Amino acid sequence: MSGTTLNPRAGEINPARTVSELKELRALTGNAQGAQRVAFTDTWLTARDFLKDKLAELPVRVRTDPAGNLWATLEGERDTALIIGGHLDSVPNGGWLDGCLNVLAGLEVLRRIAAQGKPPVTVRLVDWADEEGARFGRSLFGSSAASGHLKLEELRHLRDKDGITLPEALARVGVDLERAPQAREELRTAGAYLELHIEQGPVLEELGLPLGAVLGTVGVERHTLTFRGQAAHSGSTPMHRRRDALLAAARMAQEIYSIAARHGGVCTIGSCVTRPGIVTSVVEECSITLDQRHLDADRLAAMWHEAQEAARRFAQEGNVEVEFGYLWSIEPIPFHPDLIDACEAAILEASGTAHRLPSGPLHDAAEVARAGVPTVMMFVQSLYGISHNRIEDTLEVHLEASVRALDRLADKTMRWLTREG
Structure with a gap:
């Protein structure tokens, strides 16, 4: 036309x-x-x-x-x-x-x-x-x-x-x-x-x-969080003896919603990879990606700081280790x-x-x-x-x-x- x-x-x-x-x-x-x-x-x-x-x-x-x-x-x-x-x-x-x-x-x-x-x-x-x-x-x-x-x-x-x-x-x-x-x-x-x-x-x-x-x-912070525990047989390992990397990562999935609510931003765990990734093993390693966004730079920094604190706390409670990796950021x-x-x-x-x-x-x-x-x-x-x-x-x-x-x-x-x- x-x-x-x-x-x-x-x-x-x-x-x-x-x-x-x-x-x-x-x-x-x-x-x-x-x-x-x-x-x-x-x-x-x-x-x-x-x-x-x-x-x-x-x-x-x-x-x-x-x-x-x-x-x-x-x-x-x-x-x-x-x-x-x-x-x-x-x-x-x-x-x-x-x-x-x-x-x-x-x-x-x-x-x-x-x-x-x-x-x-x-x-x-x-x-x-x-x-x-x-x-x-x-x-x-x-x-x-x-x-x-x-x-x-x-x-x-x-x-x-x-x-x-x-x-x-x-x-x-x-x-x-x-x-x-x-x-x-x-x-x-x-x-x-x-x-x-x-x-x-x-x-x-x-x-x-x-x-x-x-x-x-908004500003963006993108990081990886890798939790490391110990692989163990899913049938013979009692629940209280497990060093389950997925358990710590799973707790982060809920925590990021609380972090976002406190600061008025948004947080997303968009990827989760487990190893050895088989049905008969406790998860030895779990790597997740975290995307956090906010229009205020100070609040964005606070969100990432609180995410790290929470990850360390969940790792300690689960007797596993956590390592942080940088992906990308913009102010x-x-x-x-x-x-x-x-x-x-x-x-x-x-x-x-x-x-x-x-x-x-x-x-x-x-x-x-x-x-x-x-x-x-x-x-x-x-x-x-x-x-x-x-x-x-x-x-x-x-x-x-x-x-x-x-x-x-x-x-x-x-x-x-x-x-x-």
Whole structure:
């Protein structure tokens, strides 16, 4: 369906067109199992071509940076840039809205601004390359290249399930991994960054609200906890004589819920591996993974400290040993307070109600904020709180409200940049 026929009057935002284009993209790049826009694949390139065709109708300059991020630039009265971003790539069998809503809503805002003449600041739309990390396990590829946090030594030897290396996959789409850090130049004139995203969780749905202003992305601590006891025959070893590594680990499964409740964070044991792992033996070794998240750095540190204390206590009570291993961590990344206020005001204008909430998942916005660019995100309600799944969905009335709110936020941010300038 042509975007032109959907627009009632030039220069007006048309949220219905965004919903229509989302459905077009779903039909073009999905199947019965869901979205298939995995980064650097042919389907991802098809999605990129879809976006380029839409951008060709606008007075913008389109280019791909050295990390594979696609930029559309509408020149303004000043070089200072308002950036609106998202990502077209998806996980395999993913949802129809994750990432691409951000891009296509931003496209509609760009249309509206362009139709009203030269804006007071430059406006840029970016489709970040490989936000999901679904193929090579490294999320936020394009945005971390732009933020300066891409470490090439960690990426050169990454392979997908078919044995293709990341440099090989990038070369196929015209990107040289060694040049990817040069994408940092793209944020040189950045004055503010906005990102709309489906919530991917149940908070807004439980509150009965369509939209929320995001306070920031939470900090993450990921560790392994390995309990070591002694293997023994399951039939001949009395219960009181056992050094059962699984018993200590099992007690942690309940304790993390208490830790999360005390601090208002979240904790997850996502993996549990036992050895020797046979039905006739007491568990000698049990290794679990622990993921802890909080928006406050001090509370996050306290959660990890309490987890260690509990693990040592359970190990001592069970006459086993415990060892801790580091997996990964990232600090909490708060968004800009002025832009959070502007986001909430835009939501109130578009829907009459608003809520502030943190983001549990990481997003490209986190990398942009880490680069020192004033940033904010807006969430729109996710039905069932489900994402990364073909049943991912949002009411169309809420999708349209999110486009209107993003448009209002863009205007408020341009005025803010003009004042701050």
